[in-house]
Every structure is written in structure tokens, then in C-alpha cells.
Amino acid sequence: MSGGAGEGRDVGSLVPAGEPVALWDWPVRLVHWSFAIGIGLLWWSAENHRMDLHITVGLIMLGLLVFRVLWGLVGSSTARFAQFVKGPAAVRAYVAGLRGGQPGPFVGHNPLGALSVIALLGVLVLQVGLGVFAQDHDAINSGPLNFLVSYDLAKQISEIHEALFNVILALTALHIAAILYYRIVKRDGLIGPMVSGRRTFTDAVPAPRIAPLWLALVCAAIAAVLALWVSWGLPPFATPFPWDAPAAAAPADYM
Amino acid sequence: MRFLKPAPKLALIAAFLIPATGMSAYAAAKHPAYKLRHDNFELMGRAMKGTFDQFKRPAPNLAVIRANANVLASAATKVKGHFPPGTGPGAGIKTDALPAIWQRPAEFNAAADRLVNATKGLQAAAAGGDMAAIQKAAGAVGASCKSCHDSFRKGRS
Numbered sequence: 109m110s111g112g113a114g115e116g117r118d119v120g121s122l123v124p125a126g127e128p129v130a131l132w133d134w135p136v137r138l139v140h141w142s143f144a145i146g147i148g149l150l151w152w153s154a155e156n157h158r159m160d161l162h163i164t165v166g167l168i169m170l171g172l173l174v175f176r177v178l179w180g181l182v183g184s185s186t187a188r189f190a191q192f193v194k195g196p197a198a199v200r201a202y203v204a205g206l207r208g209g210q211p212g213p214f215v216g217h218n219p220l221g222a223l224s225v226i227a228l229l230g231v232l233v234l235q236v237g238l239g240v241f242a243q244d245h246d247a248i249n250s251g252p253l254n255f256l257v258s259y260d261l262a263k264q265i266s267e268i269h270e271a272l273f274n275v276i277l278a279l280t281a282l283h284i285a286a287i288l289y290y291r292i293v294k295r296d297g298l299i300g301p302m303v304s305g306r307r308t309f310t311d312a313v314p315a316p317r318i319a320p321l322w323l324a325l326v327c328a329a330i331a332a333v334l335a336l337w338v339s340w341g342l343p344p345f346a347t348p349f350p351w352d353a354p355a356a357a358a359p360a361d362y363m
Numbered sequence: 364m365r366f367l368k369p370a371p372k373l374a375l376i377a378a379f380l381i382p383a384t385g386m387s388a389y390a391a392a393k394h395p396a397y398k399l400r401h402d403n404f405e406l407m408g409r410a411m412k413g414t415f416d417q418f419k420r421p422a423p424n425l426a427v428i429r430a431n432a433n434v435l436a437s438a439a440t441k442v443k444g445h446f447p448p449g450t451g452p453g454a455g456i457k458t459d460a461l462p463a464i465w466q467r468p469a470e471f472n473a474a475a476d477r478l479v480n481a482t483k484g485l486q487a488a489a490a491g492g493d494m495a496a497i498q499k500a501a502g503a504v505g506a507s508c509k510s511c512h513d514s515f516r517k518g519r520s
Contacts, residue, residue, distance in 0.1 A: 247411050
């Protein structure tokens with residue numbers, strides 16, 4: 109991790125008003141924009157029957173989501189769920205403050221935005237979780253774990269997978285609407301900081317603690333191994349599954 | 364859901380349920396020709412999944428593969444006869460079959476014949492028992508399904 113303004117300061121030391129604060133570390137930004145591109149690609153590939161591409165990008169999304177959840181536990185302070193997820197009282201107070209004028213400052217996600225982060229991550233986790241079991245209408249292209257479920261269950265999962273995309277669309281629309289609201293009504297640009305990682309505040313604020321590069325690499329490695337593991341059809345690569353009786357009388361129920 | 368009073372909540376639930384019941388009523392009123400071919404294709408879909416599922420397992424069950432290959436071979440022979448004139452789109456039938464089936468019958472029949480041959484190939488490979496040959500033959504069946512869907516079935520997402 110090199111570079112960010114505000115870095116080199118002691119953790120928690122105050123950054124004077126008007127000076128750039130290193131707000132979002134690069135893993136957060138990289139994952140965020142990868143989600144944006146990934147969701148677009150997943151939508152396009154599903155619409156155009158490019159299921160090979162859809163499954164590949166879906167597994168990359170799985171890796172990104174695992175990474176983001178790990179990073180939310182051990183990453184930089186502004187990436188951590190424990191730091192930004194607040195109770196309903198804090199959300200109400202924030203909304204009241206929003207009406208009054210300028211709530212905050214929040215160095216990182218505000219309590220309302222935190223709900224959006226959790227909702228978006230949650231629905232993406234659910235969507236990828238369904239996708240690995242799903243199959244297309246011909247049952248030719250299917251997710252890597254589709255073989256573990258029956259045709260009928262996989263069909264239901266696939267229908268939910270398809271319907272859930274509308275929820276993703278709605279949450280994405282809300283996400284963009286909120287960004288526009290802050291830009292136009294609150295005169296607060298949120299896209300710039302999500303690109304550069306930095307922003308200034310009108311008050312002196314404590315510098316976020318930016319996690320080291322090696323930790324990001326460890327999390328990325330865990331995420332990649334997990335995604336590959338799923339893409340290979342999970343656990344015991346060389347040992348029979350428990351339900352594969354060695355002396356096989358044909359169970360016709362797989363059809 | 365503190366901000367939703369019971370009545371609007373019920374209205375919200377009803378708003379989701381009414382189209383659902385309407386859709387299932389619509390689905391029930393299907394043309395017999397549609398149902399015949401739909402069920403046949405679904406049977407083939409199940410048999411394809413049943414076959415390919417075995418390839419993913421450390422110890423593929425040859426008996427299951429053979430049973431599915433038999434189902435595919437018998438179902439494939441019926442495809443050609445399942446699209447009589449007057450059962451295409453526009454005849455009040457909800458179908459993903461494209462008009463091309465009836466506009467270019469020779470091409471469609473040739474594609475259906477290729478499917479029959481591919482499934483016979485899978486049946487023979489399954490009888491032989493060589494897994495590499497079975498996988499190759501099953502891949503050919505899948506390719507046959509896909510090429511016909513690309514030409515003669517409405518794109519679905």
C-alpha cells in the first residue's frame with residue numbers, strides 16, 4: 109500500500125480541515141468498480157445466451173464477494189462492517205440530520221449508506237449462491253454445483269436467480285439515485301472519492317487506518333482458492349461422494 | 364416493517380399474488396401440441412442433466428448414463444413429428460418455437476435427424492462403456508440441441 113494522502117500519519121491522528129483524507133483503500137475501490145463491470149457483463153451474457161461467459165464472470169464475482177466480506181472483517185477501517193454498520197437509532201438520527209442540513213461528518217459510509225452496502229452485498233451473495241446451482245433452459249449450461257441438485261430444484265433455483273436480478277437492478281437504481289441526491293442536493297460528489305480514494309472534509313477528522321498490502325493479498329488468495337474450489341465442483345476431487353454406492357444398482361431417480 | 368400499516372401490507376402481498384395466479388391460469392391453458400413437445404423436450408433436458416451429472420462425479424454410474432441415453436434416443440425420434448402445421452406462434456399458442464420451423468421444414472427436419480443420430484451415437488457409446496467416448500458423444504448431443512435452439516427457438520434469457 110503506497111501513496112494515499114493522509115498516510116504516514118499516526119492512526120487516528122486528525123487530518124486538518126480541507127486536506128485530503130485517504131478514505132477508500134485500493135481494494136475497496138477495485139472491488140467496487142469490478143462489481144459494477146461484473147453486474148453489467150453478467151446481465152449482458154445472460155441476455156445474449158453467452159452462458160460460458162456468464163459462468164466465468166459469476167465465479168469471478170464469487171471470488172470478489174468472498175474477498176469483500178473478508179476485507180469487511182479485517183481490512184482498512186472504512187471497509188469494516190463493524191465500523192460502519194449501525195443500529196436503527198443511528199440511521200434515524202442520520203436521516204433527521206440530513207433533513208436539517210449537514211449530518212456528520214462521517215469518514216466512510218454513513219449509517220444510511222451502510223444499509224445500502226449491506227443490502228447490495230447481501231443480494232449479490234444470494235444471487236451468486238443461487239447461480240452456482242442454476243441451469244439454463246436446456247439444462248446444457250449449468251453452474252458448477254448444479255450436479256448436486258435435482259432437475260426440478262435446479263429449475264426453481266434458476267427461476268429465483270432470474271427474478272432476483274430485478275432486485276439487484278432496483279437496488280442499483282437506488283444506489284445511483286442516492287449518489288445523484290448527494291451530488292445535486294447536498295453538493296457532495298461521491299464518485300470522485302470512489303475513484304481517487306481521497307476526499308476533503310470541512311472539519312478536522314481522524315485519519316482512517318489503511319490495512320497493509322500483504323493482508324489484501326492473503327484475503328485475495330483465500331477468495332481465489334474458494335472460487336476455484338467451487339468452480340471445480342467442490343470438495344473431494346478424487347474420492348467418491350457419500351451417496352455414490354460402490355456396487356451400483358442403477359438409481360433411476362437421477363433422470 | 365413499522366412504517367407499513369396492516370392494510371397496505373396486505374394490499375402489497377395481494378399485488379404480488381394476483382399476477383402470479385393469473386400467470387399460472389394462463390400456463391394451464393396450453394395447446395395439446397405444445398404440451399406434447401414441451402414435455403418431450405423437458406424429458407430430454409432431464410436426461411441430459413442426468414447424463415452430465417455423472418461426468419462430474421468421481422465414480423460415474425454407467426447404469427444411470429445408459430438409462431438416460433435410452434431416454435434421449437427414444438425422445439429424439441419424436442421431435443420431427445411434434446410440430447404439425449398450425450401449431451406455431453400466432454395460432455394463439457404461447458410458444459418459443461420460431462416460424463422458421465414451418466418456413467424451412469427441410470432444414471428443420473435435417474436438424475432433427477442430426478439429433479436422432481447424435482443420441483444414437485450416445486446410446487452406442489454408453490453401451491460400450493468407454494467414459495471418454497461417452498463424454499464425447501454426449502457433447503455431440505448437447506451441440507445438436509444447441510444448434511437447433513439457436514436456429515429454431517426464440518431467444519430466452
